[in-house]
Amino acid sequence: MSGDRSVASPQESSPATEFDLIERWFSRPASLNQKQDSGTALGIGDDAALLDIPVGMQLVVSMDTLVAGVHFPLDTHPEDIGHKSLAVSLSDMAAMGAEPRWATLALTVPQRDEAWLTAFSNGFFALARRFNVQLVGGDTTRGPLSITVQMHGLVPRGQGLLRAGAHLNDLIYVTGELGDAGLALRLLKAEVSLIDERLLARLNWPEPRIHEGIALRGIASAAIDISDGLAADLGHILTASGVGASLQLASLPLSQAVADCTDWSLPLSAGDDYELCFTLNPRKQANLLAIAESCGYRFSCIGVIEHAPGLRCMLPDGELFMPDKKGYDHFGSSG
Ligand code: ADP
Ligand code: MG
Numbered sequence: 001m002s003g004d005r006s007v008a009s010p011q012e013s014s015p016a017t018e019f020d021l022i023e024r025w026f027s028r029p030a031s032l033n034q035k036q037d038s039g040t041a042l043g044i045g046d047d048a049a050l051l052d053i054p055v056g057m058q059l060v061v062s063m064d065t066l067v068a069g070v071h072f073p074l075d076t077h078p079e080d081i082g083h084k085s086l087a088v089s090l091s092d093m094a095a096m097g098a099e100p101r102w103a104t105l106a107l108t109v110p111q112r113d114e115a116w117l118t119a120f121s122n123g124f125f126a127l128a129r130r131f132n133v134q135l136v137g138g139d140t141t142r143g144p145l146s147i148t149v150q151m152h153g154l155v156p157r158g159q160g161l162l163r164a165g166a167h168l169n170d171l172i173y174v175t176g177e178l179g180d181a182g183l184a185l186r187l188l189k190a191e192v193s194l195i196d197e198r199l200l201a202r203l204n205w206p207e208p209r210i211h212e213g214i215a216l217r218g219i220a221s222a223a224i225d226i227s228d229g230l231a232a233d234l235g236h237i238l239t240a241s242g243v244g245a246s247l248q249l250a251s252l253p254l255s256q257a258v259a260d261c262t263d264w265s266l267p268l269s270a271g272d273d274y275e276l277c278f279t280l281n282p283r284k285q286a287n288l289l290a291i292a293e294s295c296g297y298r299f300s301c302i303g304v305i306e307h308a309p310g311l312r313c314m315l316p317d318g319e320l321f322m323p324d325k326k327g328y329d330h331f332g333s334s335g
Contacts, residue, residue, distance in 0.1 A: 018140050021112060025121040026105065026135060039101060040134055049136035051102055051152065060098035060153040060160060064088045068145035072204075073188060078116045080204035081147065082123025087206045088227065089151035090131060091274040094213035095225035097161040098153030100131050105138035106148035131210055161213065165222035166241035166279040172303040173220075173288070175209045175275045178230055179258035182270020199257060206274035212299075215291050216278055223278035229269040231323040234277050235311060241279075246312040247303035249321060268313065268323040279305055 027044045042050035053059050066085050068074055086103065093100040105124075109116070128135060133151075180202035187195045188203075209225075216223060222241055226233045230252075238245055252267050280288060292299050306312075313321040 021117070022138075022140055025117045026138065026140075028121075028125055028135065038134055040136055043134065043136040044138075049102070049104070051136065054154070056157055057154040058157050058160065060093060060096050060155050061150065062089055062092035062096075062153075063148060063150045064092065065146060065148040076204065078119035079123035082120040082125075083127050083205050084123075085147040085149050086124050086127045086133070087208050087274065089149040090127070090133070090208035090210060091206065091225040091227065093151055093153040094209045095161065095223050095276055096153070096155060097159060097213045097217040097220075097223065098155040099214060100133050100151055100153040100210060102136045102152040103128065103133050104150045104152075105135060106141075106150075107138060108141045108143045108146045110142065110145060131208070155217070159217045161216060161220050161223035161278070163222055163224055163237050163240035164242075165220075166237050166243050166245075166305050167221060167281065168243060168305055168307055169282065170221050170279040170305040171282055171285065171301050172234065172245055172247065172277065172279055172305065173299045173301050174226070174230065174253065174277050175212050175300075176207075176273070176298055177253045177255050177258070178226070178273050178275060179252075179261075179267035179270055180255050181206065181272035181274075182229075182266045183258055183261060185270070185272065186266075196257065198255075203272060206272070208274060209276045211295065212276060212297050215295060215297065216276075219284050219287055219291070220278040220280055223276055226273045226275050226277050227271060229271045229324075230273075230277060231268045231311060231313070232271075237277065237279065238305075238309070238311060241305075242309075244306045244309040244311065245303055246306055246314060248314050250316040251300060251302045253298065253300040253302075264313070264315075264321055265324060 022044065039052040039054065040049065041052055064085075066072060066081065066088070072081060072084065089103065090100050125135075127133075180199050184195060184199040184203035187199070213223070222237045224233045224237050234245065234247075249264055254267055258266050288299060291297065311323070313323055315321050
């Protein structure tokens with residue numbers, strides 16, 4: 001994210017084909033350690049990829065689309081878009097407790113803009129390398145900017161973390177801190193000129209909690225990643241599990257910037273956090289603390305699963321707070 005991030009104005013280069021574009025920007029050779037045990041029998045270049053699924057593992061598949069002007073502001077830096085388009089898919093793998101392995105990329109771009117493609121692919125591959133993800137195929141078309149990433153991961157059979165699985169008296173946890181991305185977006189929309197770099201990074205460079213998700217196999221009773229706001233996404237766990245919950249808002253992990261806003265809708269409803277929310281049988285609490293300690297993960301206990309359906313948020317003074325649970329709905333009245 002550092003250095004000169006200016007992007008030259010769009011330009012059509014010499015006549016070049018779609019194949020040349022794929023070859024130049026997206027056919028990156030696997031790193032050595034990927035080659036050894038990648039499970040990629042055949043990657044980019046044929047009609048489809050061939051992937052080897054190890055015995056005893058289940059294939060975990062997810063897909064996410066980012067549309068310019070809907071999922072990111074039109075002037076977002078292409079390196080940020082490259083990172084985020086992969087990060088949101090990785091976050092779904094984390095929420096399933098899966099180890100990400102292979103991605104496919106459907107890229108629709110308005111023109112062959114070399115600087116844009118270079119920055120986008122740099123952001124994408126920097127994150128892919130960190131998590132040993134191989135790009136094994138995709139589709140490239142011309143049109144309004146839109147990016148779809150399909151992610152393929154592996155989890156030992158039966159160990160995937162599901163939304164359904166929370167039980168009465170389970171504790172509710174989240175990773176990291178909540179509300180920073182929502183605050184950054186709010187400041188961008190208000191055209192605040194100087195926004196703290198750390199806040200902007202939380203919006204544009206979400207860190208998928210892959211290691212935490214894998215560590216939660218066999219420990220969490222249910223899990224989800226927080227893309228639409230804690231209230232909405234925890235609501236999905238509650239609905240899928242047929243339970244309710246109460247949250248202690250004073251226990252929400254907040255950065256100083258979010259705490260200073262004294263606006264509970266930021267950590268509860270703003271979205272784009274890409275932290276994990278999970279539930280835990282209290283008997284497993286010691287295991288969780290041991291993992292947190294040895295791996296340096298941040299897990300915060302924020303509430304408890306209850307019998308009565310619905311979500312009750314308790315303010316620090318004991319009063320009830322009613323969050324906007326809806327989250328962002330593309331087909332809702334505000335979408
Ligand atoms: P087809 O016409 O058979 O669908 P394509 O021209 O769409 O073939 O793709 C050729 C090869 O390039 C395929 O292996 C495809 O998976 C890969 N590919 C196309 N676009 C991308 C992309 N954006 N990123 C990675 N691989 C891509
Ligand atoms: Mg194709």
